[in-house]
Structure formats: C-alpha cells, structure tokens
Amino acid sequence: MGSVVETHVTDPPAKSSSSGSGVHTETTTSQEGLSSPLVSDNLELCYEPITTFEELMEYGEEDANQCQSNHSVLKDLRRKKTVPLMDTSFSKSKIGLCGKAAGSSDRRPLTLVCHDLKGGYGDDRFVNGSGNMENYVYRNWLMTDIFVYFSHKFVTIPPLGWINAAHSHGVKILGTIITEWDDGVKLCSKILASEESINRTVEKLCAINEDYGFDGYLLNIENVLEGNVSQMIEFASKLTKALKKKSSKNMIIWYDSVTKTGELKWQDALNDKNKIFFDVCDGIFLNYNWNDEKLRSSALMAGDRRYDVFVGVDCWGRGCWAGGGLNTYLAVDRINSHDLSYAVFAPGWTYETQAFQQYPLFDDELWTKCMKNMYFRCLAGSHAAKSDEISEKNQSKTSGSKNGNEHSKDFQVYFATDFSRGYGAKKFSFGKILSDDPWFDLSKQSFQPIIFSSAKCLDYDCNPVQVKFAALYATDKKREDKPSTCLVVAEPKVIYDTENGFSGGGALKLLNSKKRKDFEDPLTSSPIWIPLNIPITASRLTIATIAIWRSVSIHHQLKLYLELGKDGCQNRKILLGSLDSLATSVRGKFFISLQLSQFFGTLPNHLKLSNEALEKNDLTFYFQKNNYDEKELNGWRVSCYLFDIDQVYDEYSSIKSLRVGADGDISLGFLSLGQITHYQS
Structure with a gap:
C-alpha cells in the first residue's frame, strides 16, 4: 500500500522530549x-x-x-x-x-x-491548525x-x-x-x-x-x-x-x-x-x-x-x-x-x-x-430542549395564549451546520469578517451534507440515474478495466465559497443561474441532501428549519424540500418550503415563537453562541396563522420555515430527508432543522 506520487512533507524538527508520546x-x-x-x-x-x-x-x-x-x-x-x-x-x-x-x-x-x-x-499534524488553507x-x-x-x-x-x-x-x-x-x-x-x-x-x-x-x-x-x-x-x-x-x-x-x-x-x-x-x-x-x-x-x-x-x-x-x-x-x-x-x-x-x-x-x-x-x-435527534428549559425571555413567548390556546412544546435539534469544511481564506461570525488570514483546522469542520455533482441525481421514481459521461471519458468499451484518459467533470452545481460566509470558513454557493423548467422537482434539482430518520409518532408535530442565505436578486430563491415516506415501501411525499409555496400552516392552533439560538444546539463548541453573541445577534421568529418568518442579520436573510405534519400523520411513518435546491444563484451560510412536539394544556 502506498502513494504513487513521491511527494513527502518536510521532516518535522526533533521532539522536545523522547517520551514517544506522538x-x-x-x-x-x-x-x-x-x-x-x-x-x-x-x-x-x-x-x-x-x-x-x-x-x-x-x-x-x-x-x-x-x-x-x-x-x-x-x-x-x-x-x-x-x-x-x-x-x-x-x-x-x-x-x-x-x-x-x-x-x-x-x-x-x-x-x-x-x-x-x-x-x-x-x-x-498541527493540533491548533495552520495558516495554509490549501490542504x-x-x-x-x-x-x-x-x-x-x-x-x-x-x-x-x-x-x-x-x-x-x-x-x-x-x-x-x-x-x-x-x-x-x-x-x-x-x-x-x-x-x-x-x-x-x-x-x-x-x-x-x-x-x-x-x-x-x-x-x-x-x-x-x-x-x-x-x-x-x-x-x-x-x-x-x-x-x-x-x-x-x-x-x-x-x-x-x-x-x-x-x-x-x-x-x-x-x-x-x-x-x-x-x-x-x-x-x-x-x-x-x-x-x-x-x-x-x-x-x-x-x-x-x-x-x-x-x-x-x-x-x-x-x-x-x-x-x-x-x-x-x-x-x-x-x-x-x-x-x-x-x-x-x-x-x-x-x-x-x-x-x-x-x-x-x-x-x-x-x-x-x-x-x-x-x-x-x-x-x-x-441523522437522529441529539439535542432536546423542553419549554421549561428555554430562557425566561423565550419561555414567556412560547407558552403564551395570544389565540387563547395555552400550550407547551418540546424542541429537538437534529442538525445544525455552517458548512465549514475546516479551512478558509477568512473567518466569519454572524456574517461579519473576524479575520482576513487563511486557516486550516479539521477540528473546525462542521457537519457535511451529501453534495451531488451532477444536475440530475435521482429520477422521480427514486431510481439512481445513470449519468451519461460518454463525452467526458475516453474509455475503451471493449475493456471495462481500461483507465480514463480524459479528466473533465460536469458543470458544478455547488461550490464552497471562501470569500463569503455567515460563520466559519465560507458558504455553499448553489449555481443555478439559468432557471430550469424542472427546478420544482426536488429529486432532480436539489444538489444538497441530508438523510434523516425522524419517526412520525405524534399527530401534533411540526418540523422547523432555519436557513441563512442571500442572493444577488430577489428573484433568486432558496428551495427546501422535506421528504416523507412509509416504512417498507417507496411511496413518498414532498413538502416544499419557500416564500411562495409552503405546507399547510399550523392554522392558528398554537402561537409559536422560536429563537435563532435554539437552532445552534448541535454545532461544535467553537461555533456555539457566547453570551455576548447571543445578546447581540439572537433573533425571534413568530408564528400563528403563518408558517414562515424572515429576519435580516448583517446582510443575510434568516428564514424560518414550519412544516406541519398533522396532515400526513396517518399516511406516512417517518421523515426521510431534507433536500436543498435553488431557483437562481444563492449562497447558503447556515442550515438547521428541529422538531417541535406540541402539548395542549
């Protein structure tokens, strides 16, 4: 076993101790x-x-x-x-x-x-990382x-x-x-x-x-x-x-x-x-x-x-x-x-x-x-916060009775990520540049979703698409084991932009500048995929997502798709989250408020909100008859979507995935998903 390229790092200086500690x-x-x-x-x-x-x-x-x-x-x-x-x-x-x-x-x-x-x-090899981002x-x-x-x-x-x-x-x-x-x-x-x-x-x-x-x-x-x-x-x-x-x-x-x-x-x-x-x-x-x-x-x-x-x-x-x-x-x-x-x-x-x-x-x-x-x-839930664990300020909002319906809730975060790959040309925090110095530190790599390189990842019948690369590879059809001689990749749908970011080292840039006729089809147009396994065990269940993003035009929109399924069969339902088309709202049953800080529940320690950052950058989202609320933070759109699961409780057994696409070019700096279980008082 070994590397083909005879390139080796420079031998490190002698250890300060002969302990052999590594x-x-x-x-x-x-x-x-x-x-x-x-x-x-x-x-x-x-x-x-x-x-x-x-x-x-x-x-x-x-x-x-x-x-x-x-x-x-x-x-x-x-x-x-x-x-x-x-x-x-x-x-x-x-x-x-x-x-x-x-x-x-x-x-x-x-x-x-x-x-x-x-x-x-x-x-x-460096415990605290290095200043060379090209690793x-x-x-x-x-x-x-x-x-x-x-x-x-x-x-x-x-x-x-x-x-x-x-x-x-x-x-x-x-x-x-x-x-x-x-x-x-x-x-x-x-x-x-x-x-x-x-x-x-x-x-x-x-x-x-x-x-x-x-x-x-x-x-x-x-x-x-x-x-x-x-x-x-x-x-x-x-x-x-x-x-x-x-x-x-x-x-x-x-x-x-x-x-x-x-x-x-x-x-x-x-x-x-x-x-x-x-x-x-x-x-x-x-x-x-x-x-x-x-x-x-x-x-x-x-x-x-x-x-x-x-x-x-x-x-x-x-x-x-x-x-x-x-x-x-x-x-x-x-x-x-x-x-x-x-x-x-x-x-x-x-x-x-x-x-x-x-x-x-x-x-x-x-x-x-x-x-x-x-x-x-x-992903399975890793952080639950009951209403009595939420801050006093937020608790007064979450269990209120503006519509006459007293209620409490559990909030569980399934994932949160700023997409940082463990390197960057700069360091960002809440949309602001902390440092202009390049850096590399794998300990600061955030949760990484699945990214599909090709335009079509799956067909609508849930069968893998055999992407045609005949024009890209000079492969001898008579010899299946002959190596390719032409190294050309398909036009990228997602790139990691280290010059712009909301947090960490950069943001994911979804490239879809020419509007596609099938962009409404999540199984053919969503290059970012996060597999989930969230059992639908309660009728009063709401999925909440936070997306922090921006675009060069108001006509370029982020698209979130929540995928539901039944155990043991291929039957699926897609719920769409966007400004113009969302799942049925909570229909005024409950007054709900959520804070941005609640969605940071599973981020690594280096990205968790400090008390100072919480006071300065925390946002509150309100829902009653609506299921979408949006704020602005340092030039980034902070969108909170609710997907009400009541309507599909009897039909589907679990939430299978979250898919992310775009109508136009957008930069995605942060994404988090949580589950709200409602309890009527």
Missing part, C-alpha cells in the same frame, strides 16, 4: 533570532508517528519529575480537545439513494476509506463507516483534526500499524520475540489508542514472517481482545498481505491462506488485484461475516478494476454485485492531481458516481 512541540525563531520552544497559547503542538520498537516501549514511561515532558503535560489536553464518537446522533439504520433502508451494520455493506496522502502528517479535506462522512489514517511509519496515530472530524459525523477512525520489507522483518522479530514482548506491545498500543481517543488500527504486515506465524496470530488476537475490553467500538482490520505460511504474497481474496488472520480480527482489507471469481469465493469463505470483508479499490488505479480515478465507481459497482464491503484507498488522488481550486469538483464527481451503491447515515 505529540511534539516545534520551535520557532524569536525576534531576537534565538530558537526557542513555543510556549503558552503559542505552543505549536503537533502529532507524529512512532517509528521504532524502542520508541513504542518508551511510551508513557516518562520520569515523574520530568513534568514538562510531552506525554505528562499534554495527556489531559488531548482528552479535552478530542470529540468522542458521536454515533448516538445517528440512526442505526441507513438509507440508500433509491430509498432502500438497511438495518444495523451486520445487514449491509460497509464503507472503509483509507487516507494515504503524501506520506501523512502534513499541515494536518486536503474529506467530506463524505455520511456514506463512510470507518476511516483509516495511513502512513508508512511503524505506528500511525491519527492527528486530532481527523479524529474530531470523523467522530463528529459518527465515523470510527483507525490508526495504522505497519511493518515493511527488511526493516519490517526486524520489527516483527522484536514484537514477537516472546510472550512478554507481545503482551508489552499490546499494552502500549492500547494505551496510545485510549490516550488519543481513536478506535483501533489497520494491521498491515508487509514482510515475510520468519517462523513467527503463530506468534503473529497470537499478537493480532490479543490486540483485538484488549482493545475490545477498553471499548466494544474499537476494532482491528487485517490487511491481505502475508499468508499462513509466513510468505509475503497478496491474495486479493479471502481464502484458506489468510483466513486464519481474519478469524482473530474484526475484518480484512483485501488487496486490489481481484476479479469476479476471487470475490465470489471470498463471499463464500466469509459466510455470515461477508460484510467484514473490505474489498480494496485504489483510486490511483494500480492493478485495480477499471483503472481508478473517476472510473472508481466501476470497481465499486463490481464489488456491490458480490454483496461485500468497500475499502476505498487514497481518495486524495483528486487533491494530488488537480489544482486546489479544482480538486473539490473532482472529489464531488468521484463520490457522486459511487453513491448509488452506498448506504448513508441518517
């Missing part, structure tokens, strides 16, 4: 020209891999008197900064593009994404189950930003344990020398996993095992069990490389030569040179563990079906036909081969074409 401080030159460690708020903390067995054995062994060592000083800091795995914010069931629902993870294919990018540990970010978290941070160093510790971005989207993130070639033989001999050395190695790897807050390892042994096969099986088994004892969510994935005889020979399949390792781990990552027969036999060999078989797809196309690149979806199609899980390797190919301004478009194209075979994580 975090070190870099030095800078002061105004006096003296090199000194950065201190206090300017301390430049940075992650690095563990490169030797001796360094691993030293982990956590600092002298108690050495109070300035990295491990002793930063251990608590890392834990405070690390976001836990937010899987409870998502439903256990997932949904496909065609509306097909899938239950828990043991009944559907999984998607693993392996990061491999320029050797790892670029600007992403790779991953955004397709809702279709991802496992993310692996990869490098060619012995123990790869995922940097903090990647951990936080993955966890905030409910995705597990793994580090990597790798041994390669002659040096790998020496490393393995030290690890497997005795039962004591195996136990000690397991202990250290578990400590690192717990201290840094990630979810396990990809175990990649790419060297011969000289008489140590049984010891390697013991090591893999003990490591898997020990991590599971720490947390049932931890896992070990074995890479298809060595065989039960100790030979380094990639099988490109699960078979009797490597199943002995699969049996003691949580899954296997197959090499890329597979064919139909190998996949067929792998599924049979796995039995009821078929979704623990992750079939490798190399975006660089090295020996891979269809040649990788923008033809990666053809390999995914083939894997899907065998009902196995996917392991997409090096999707940063888009970043490494394209200019920074262009790579997001190629990224969207790469993943949009794979989506018809993926299952998507559905």
Whole structure:
C-alpha cells in the first residue's frame, strides 16, 4: 500500500522530549533570532508517528519529575480537545439513494476509506491548525463507516483534526500499524520475540489508542514472517481482545498481505491462506488485484461475516478494476454485485492531481458516481430542549395564549451546520469578517451534507440515474478495466465559497443561474441532501428549519424540500418550503415563537453562541396563522420555515430527508432543522 506520487512533507524538527508520546512541540525563531520552544497559547503542538520498537516501549514511561515532558503535560489536553464518537446522533439504520433502508451494520455493506496522502502528517499534524488553507479535506462522512489514517511509519496515530472530524459525523477512525520489507522483518522479530514482548506491545498500543481517543488500527504486515506465524496470530488476537475490553467500538482490520505460511504474497481474496488472520480480527482489507471469481469465493469463505470483508479499490488505479480515478465507481459497482464491503484507498488522488481550486469538483464527481451503491447515515435527534428549559425571555413567548390556546412544546435539534469544511481564506461570525488570514483546522469542520455533482441525481421514481459521461471519458468499451484518459467533470452545481460566509470558513454557493423548467422537482434539482430518520409518532408535530442565505436578486430563491415516506415501501411525499409555496400552516392552533439560538444546539463548541453573541445577534421568529418568518442579520436573510405534519400523520411513518435546491444563484451560510412536539394544556 502506498502513494504513487513521491511527494513527502518536510521532516518535522526533533521532539522536545523522547517520551514517544506522538505529540511534539516545534520551535520557532524569536525576534531576537534565538530558537526557542513555543510556549503558552503559542505552543505549536503537533502529532507524529512512532517509528521504532524502542520508541513504542518508551511510551508513557516518562520520569515523574520530568513534568514538562510531552506525554505528562499534554495527556489531559488531548482528552479535552478530542470529540468522542458521536454515533448516538445517528440512526442505526441507513438509507440508500433509491430509498432502500438497511438495518444495523451486520445487514449491509460497509464503507472503509483509507487516507494515504503524501506520506501523512502534513499541515494536518498541527493540533491548533495552520495558516495554509490549501490542504486536503474529506467530506463524505455520511456514506463512510470507518476511516483509516495511513502512513508508512511503524505506528500511525491519527492527528486530532481527523479524529474530531470523523467522530463528529459518527465515523470510527483507525490508526495504522505497519511493518515493511527488511526493516519490517526486524520489527516483527522484536514484537514477537516472546510472550512478554507481545503482551508489552499490546499494552502500549492500547494505551496510545485510549490516550488519543481513536478506535483501533489497520494491521498491515508487509514482510515475510520468519517462523513467527503463530506468534503473529497470537499478537493480532490479543490486540483485538484488549482493545475490545477498553471499548466494544474499537476494532482491528487485517490487511491481505502475508499468508499462513509466513510468505509475503497478496491474495486479493479471502481464502484458506489468510483466513486464519481474519478469524482473530474484526475484518480484512483485501488487496486490489481481484476479479469476479476471487470475490465470489471470498463471499463464500466469509459466510455470515461477508460484510467484514473490505474489498480494496485504489483510486490511483494500480492493478485495480477499471483503472481508478473517476472510473472508481466501476470497481465499486463490481464489488456491490458480490454483496461485500468497500475499502476505498487514497481518495486524495483528486487533491494530488488537480489544482486546489479544482480538486473539490473532482472529489464531488468521484463520490457522486459511487453513491448509488452506498448506504448513508441518517441523522437522529441529539439535542432536546423542553419549554421549561428555554430562557425566561423565550419561555414567556412560547407558552403564551395570544389565540387563547395555552400550550407547551418540546424542541429537538437534529442538525445544525455552517458548512465549514475546516479551512478558509477568512473567518466569519454572524456574517461579519473576524479575520482576513487563511486557516486550516479539521477540528473546525462542521457537519457535511451529501453534495451531488451532477444536475440530475435521482429520477422521480427514486431510481439512481445513470449519468451519461460518454463525452467526458475516453474509455475503451471493449475493456471495462481500461483507465480514463480524459479528466473533465460536469458543470458544478455547488461550490464552497471562501470569500463569503455567515460563520466559519465560507458558504455553499448553489449555481443555478439559468432557471430550469424542472427546478420544482426536488429529486432532480436539489444538489444538497441530508438523510434523516425522524419517526412520525405524534399527530401534533411540526418540523422547523432555519436557513441563512442571500442572493444577488430577489428573484433568486432558496428551495427546501422535506421528504416523507412509509416504512417498507417507496411511496413518498414532498413538502416544499419557500416564500411562495409552503405546507399547510399550523392554522392558528398554537402561537409559536422560536429563537435563532435554539437552532445552534448541535454545532461544535467553537461555533456555539457566547453570551455576548447571543445578546447581540439572537433573533425571534413568530408564528400563528403563518408558517414562515424572515429576519435580516448583517446582510443575510434568516428564514424560518414550519412544516406541519398533522396532515400526513396517518399516511406516512417517518421523515426521510431534507433536500436543498435553488431557483437562481444563492449562497447558503447556515442550515438547521428541529422538531417541535406540541402539548395542549
């Protein structure tokens, strides 16, 4: 496994401590020209891999008197900064593009994404980010189950930003344990020398996993095992069990490389030569040179563990079906036909081969074409605020009786996002520029929706549209595995605008300047999709959304579509939210007021309203016979929509998604959705 492009980041300066903690401080030159460690708020903390067995054995062994060592000083800091795995914010069931629902993870294919990018540990290694915005970010978290941070160093510790971005989207993130070639033989001999050395190695790897807050390892042994096969099986088994004892969510994935005889020979399949390792781990990552027969036999060999078989797809196309690149979806199609899980390797190919301004478009194209075979994580409510928990000021408005109907309500936020991708040319807050300095910090990546690159994402019958790319790719029809030679993407429908934003690093710009005749059809004109799983369990239910946006013309309008469905069937209903066409209102049954601050319930800490910001920027929206209210804030339109569910309570069982489109060009700076349950007093 490895990157095609021989580009590597500059080696970081030497660590300030030899603790082997995986975090070190870099030095800078002061105004006096003296090199000194950065201190206090300017301390430049940075992650690095563990490169030797001796360094691993030293982990956590600092002298108690050495109070300035990295491990002793930063251990608590890392834990405070690390976001836990937010899987409870998502439903256990997932949904496909065609509306097909899938239950828990043991009944559907999984998607693993392996990061491999320029050797790892670029600007992403900095705990507090960097001033270089032109870095790779991953955004397709809702279709991802496992993310692996990869490098060619012995123990790869995922940097903090990647951990936080993955966890905030409910995705597990793994580090990597790798041994390669002659040096790998020496490393393995030290690890497997005795039962004591195996136990000690397991202990250290578990400590690192717990201290840094990630979810396990990809175990990649790419060297011969000289008489140590049984010891390697013991090591893999003990490591898997020990991590599971720490947390049932931890896992070990074995890479298809060595065989039960100790030979380094990639099988490109699960078979009797490597199943002995699969049996003691949580899954296997197959090499890329597979064919139909190998996949067929792998599924049979796995039995009821078929979704623990992750079939490798190399975006660089090295020996891979269809040649990788923008033809990666053809390999995914083939894997899907065998009902196995996917392991997409090096999707940063888009970043490494394209200019920074262009790579997001190629990224969207790469993943949009794979989506018809993926299952998507559905949001579930993560923040409930009952009326008696709302501020005194707001409470007097929410339980009022202007229409003679006393009532209380629960308000639950399902998601809130300013669409920040973890970088920007500026920093924004409530529509104002906080800083003109570029920045990059994956810990500040907000919730990322699904973005479709093509104009038509689905047809109205809920079947994936086979987008025609014949004019874009020079593919030999006689050879399905021949790589594309023409890299052209469809005209983008959404771009990330870093020059304008409401909050964070920018806004999503929906490009639809030429009005389309079918823009009213949400299944063909909405490039932004947020899958939901909101059960309709109460007749007095209202969905409230906040959208903060602006356009160059009053004739350019934002379009929100709420999609409802029945369990076990494809029957769907679309409710439209816009200035000119909304669902039936609450019809004066209740007087409702909502505050903007209520919709920030699930945003990361760096975007939550401070008391000062709340007083200065909070807005209140009023509803009685209307179901739409709009305010203005620093040049941005703040629109609040209500979708009354009373009318469909008996017909539909759940709310399936929120779709976003536009009639014209608009910039979308913030979006949030919440559920109101009404109680008559």
